[in-house]
Amino acid sequence: MLQETALTNTKAENKSLNGSELLLQALEKEKVEVIFGYPGGAVLPIYDKIYDSKILHVLPRHEQGGIHAAEGYARITGKPGVVIVTSGPGATNIVTGLTDAMIDSLPLVVFTGQVATGVIGTDAFQEADILGITTPITKYNYQVRNIEDIPHIIKEAFYIATSGRPGPVLIDIPRDIATAVTEVPEEREIYLPGYQPTLKPNYLQIRKLTEAVSRAKKPVILAGAGVLHSKASCQLKEYAEQQNIPVVHTLLGLGGFPAEHELSLGMAGMHGCYTANMALYESDLLINIGARFDDRLTGNLKHFAPNATVAHIDIDPAEIGKNVPTEIPVVADAKEALIELIAQEGKPPSHHEWLKTLAGWKIEYPYVYENNANTLKPQKVLEMLYQKTNGEAIVVTDVGQHQMWAAQYYRFGKANRWVTSGGLGTMGFGLPASIGAALADKDATVLAVLGDGGFQMCTQELAVIRELNLPIKIVILNNVALGMVRQWQELFYEERYSHSKNPVQPSFVKLAEAYNIKGYVIESEAKAEEVLAEVLQNREPVLLDFRIDANENVYPMIAPGKGINEMVGVKQK
């Protein structure tokens, strides 16, 4: 009832609302579908209004789970994930998620409760200086000082979170502001003279790039998550095909270009494939579209693309030239830049030799593992999952070996099917993020591919999966170890497995059953066939405890400090 009056009441007609009502009205105006929130003292006035709201509210079982779910939602939809938490501990519990969203450029609008204005600064009960804490990990943050500002601040926050390079925005709301009453203020235009993201590319740079392409002998496109954020995967495909340029992906960019396309070279980086890494190494023209040359991608910068002219298309000028010297800087939205590039109809490069070499490498050096009838290989599990979901599932991962295997073996045909914590590498991300992803695309099957370690960092969110009956297939690649740590200790610490092996584990199946979710232990390929055939048919949540070969390592690998051309484990011994 409140909402109806609120929606029709766009003009300020001496209608009085309190701060919490203004907040919910603003969220409706932004067409928010879901709030991930957890109540507490400072946000009780807001929760009292949520009680009447039509917006779906999801109660995670820990605020960290809430914000990761919001990230999963944002990653799939491109819309901001909305989070509401209370002051103090509620607010500090979302710090990891904010940092994760900041580094992976995910749009979030996060509301934190705050103690009343009059006691701020007195170390009042559940007071935390959340503005101070979150300044370096938010794109922007606000504390509401006047109730009249609420609608405008929220409007601005949504704009900032989603425009330019997306990121998290936090709004801190003192308790008295949430209860104060005011007349609905007049709507104001957004005016941010210091924030004017450049969307259209500079024409001269586009010309320069087009000419460089026509002269190139070994061109390659590096497609990052910027392609996904700007919804440019169609344009990327069109441009790559028009110019016949092969495409390499970053970890976060997967899905921006169809994996089965003949111009696709796969993922580059620390655990990328031979062809992708060598293509970057050997290239004479490297066109980076929306990737930030992260060190996990480039390896030792001294050996990164040593012969290449580097072009970099990025909406964030600060990324250009930050790590890799760049000859052709293009500050623009990826889609706008690609549209301009396509319109040039430049002369494609003559690079038959290069394409032949790359095609040869693809055949010679695919991802390999040794299958073995006695053990269940994680790579095999992912291959089966890929086949049985026709490559159409949403795949959400945690962080570790399983994450890399998922990136290697699940071949994405479409954009926005892949949710992973890249820049921060946040264990505990996967399970809650899969909740947000499932809410974002209600028809999709969601595979939450997790390690046994990371699963235990946010297990409590099983309750939400059950409560909302989400079709999430929880795939635990259980090696009874912190596998990635174990792998590094094996390779770089003389097999001294300090605190990485054989932790005491609960029965994951029983744990799932405790939440009324069905679970299976799967120890063989045959069993996997049988169970997957059953559980992928239905829309029920399920937990699959795959007992994989505990000694399996992720290869290829570029050891820390090594160049992108110095992969090990490229070929079967």
Place this chain on the structure above:
Amino acid sequence: MKRIITLTVNNRPGVLNRITNLFSKRNYNIESITVGHSEIEDVSRITCVVNVENDQVIEQITKQLNKQIDVLKVTDISEQSIVARELALIKVLSTPNTRSEMNALIEPFRASIVDVGKDTLVIQITGESDKIEAFIELMKPYGIKELARTGATAFLRGTQRSSNQVKNISIV
């Protein structure tokens, strides 16, 4: 090398925190930072003196600063024709014996004595940072008890030599 960057920023809560945070997060070395109102209402002016190893670092700093939503404009004015001033207060030991000798130093520097104690003087000096440093060196032998420097504040002179284009860090 030393670089002087000036910023105009919205005068809003948290702005200075965001800027100093950025310096520490990115591991940049600030030598001094001054903040105050500008000629425009609600716009503050910040002058930062930073020590950087090369041009690439200064480019990153200016780009990162520019990215901040409340930062309206960032200019690296190091190579321009500028007016840069700093103020220092120096409390220095002084006895009747040394006082006239000190006066002889104060005058050419156009410094002034702003407080006289039983055995100390407080000297105020304004000028470019080099001049202030030179003066401090001269005062050292007398025994400096306290020193407070404001850090440089600066802007462009009215006329620029045309060859030196102002390095506005623009987006393209």
